[in-house]
Amino acid sequence: MNEALRNVFDRSVAAVALVLLSPVLLVISILVKATSPGPVLFRQVRVGKDGRPFSICKFRTMTHTGATGSAEVSPLGDPRVTRVGRVLRGWYLDELPQLLNVVRGDMGLVGPRPETPEFVALYSEDERRVLSVRPGLAGPSTLGFMNEAERLAGHADPNAHYRDVLLHERVRLDLSYLEQRSFGYDLRLLCRQVIAIARH
Template identity: 45%
Template sequence: MSIKRDFDIVFSLTALIWLAPLLLLISILIKISSHGSVFFIQKRVGLNSRDFNIIKFRTMKQNPSNEGFLTIGNDDSRITKIGWFLRKLKLDELPQLINVLKGDMSMVGPRPELRYFVNLYSKEDLEVLKVKPGITGLASIKYSNEAELLKSAKNPEAFYLNEILPHKLKLNKQYIKEQSFILDLKLILLTIPKIFSKK
């Protein structure tokens, strides 16, 4: 077992234990504030192009009328009141610690995409599927305000495909070339201030 995997297990398990009261509180608030399940489970593409179920706290209405692949800003009409708060502080991402513990994901790595977008990758882009996807990473930090960027675009999906995704893939390839345990620790530490930044 690698140092990275050892770290993922220890970190995710410790975090899940320490955060258990918060996770329970969030679950209760989601359940009493809107109809539907506590968790949002969605197919994403992981290591070696294998699909897995990513786990998040549900932040949208159970059956939104305007379905779409992308979330357009934190005032997207599909987002619930508690969902807006969870997204603001990235608390909706916490259940992904379960994905890390299971081995579907790592703490640091390229963010897992929907199959819809992966099908548009070039042969060179598929390199990012040679490592486990992560909760945070170079691209995640750079585009921590992605939803707001999409909100300002005339055609959000086209903007994502033509502007954001290519740069994300470039950053993910850079991470793969430079990855190390020290870099992973650095990226985890850099993620924390990004969560609370208004920029």
Template identity: 40%
Template sequence: MRFKRCFDLFFTVPGFLFLLPFFGIIACWIKLDSPGPVFFRQKRIGQYGKPFNVLKFRTMVKDAEKKGAKITVSGDARITRCGRILRKYKLDELPQLINVLKGEMSLVGPRPEVPEYVEHYPEEMKKIVLSVPPGITDYASLEFRNENDLLKGASDLQAFYINEILPKKLEYYVRYVENRSIIVDFSLIIRTIWSILKKT
């Protein structure tokens, strides 16, 4: 685990410093596009069930969670103009590098879920998934990179996510934990970068 932390810092520290000017540009864009904070913070469940606030660039109108579901779909009216582009290229996820620097997340690991969804984890799967730090990317992130499109046709977003998508994600989370290695982490990072570049 210590080696994985060194791996995270080896890539995150220079990556964060390199991207810092872009953080400033994106922050100005968000503020000019719509009123509200630059960052979106949401309570997620981390390693060993410890809650933390995940950071993202705000892509929705101010107080969006009070105006609709926590799950968003393609075409959601709450998404701002710049938010659509940030989401398309996963740029809204960049502030999670701060979570990695703080030790709350890893570059690669099971995606952290909100407490309400963690309650639906089967107990054995929960022990496995929460035994490692959550990550910015993993197998499930790649498989469900178009999750918003999958949810778009659902009549009940919450039920569809909990009953159809979450169980499949959990299988990917467990697969990662049981087969994790530095080689696996590196390959998932490369695959994630490639999937983003393909959209450009």
């Protein structure tokens, strides 16, 4: 599938998903707003295709003072995460607003996970190849790092461990995606992601 058709397919699926999931999105919005002061959505600058920055959308899962736009990571047991936020993260429901990013064309359904500018600045020249395609909601590194919060919790400085180790492990997985990228492979990754979330 060429890029134009892939883009149309991704945007169409995301638009339909937003309509079908609108009751769920409404309920989550009410819960986030009713249980913690602050905005419903969390926005953060991420780096997309060809290094272009865009604003990613998620349901806010942290206290408003803890939900910063900086390049921070969140280990398991992070006290900044709200009670509702823990549930949303556990079922990956906080990621649903990113369907808006897919509709806008910032992201695709499948692709490398978008990082913040601070972390992208740490990429090697070879690692920057992940910026040659649109980032995605699902992808090899998203699937492979579903236990990231647990891995971070075992380190005294989670930010340093992510910066020095996990970041580059994630990029290596996403680089492998570039070699196998196809419509069929994308569908398999999406199915594996849904199954993994249900099991998780």
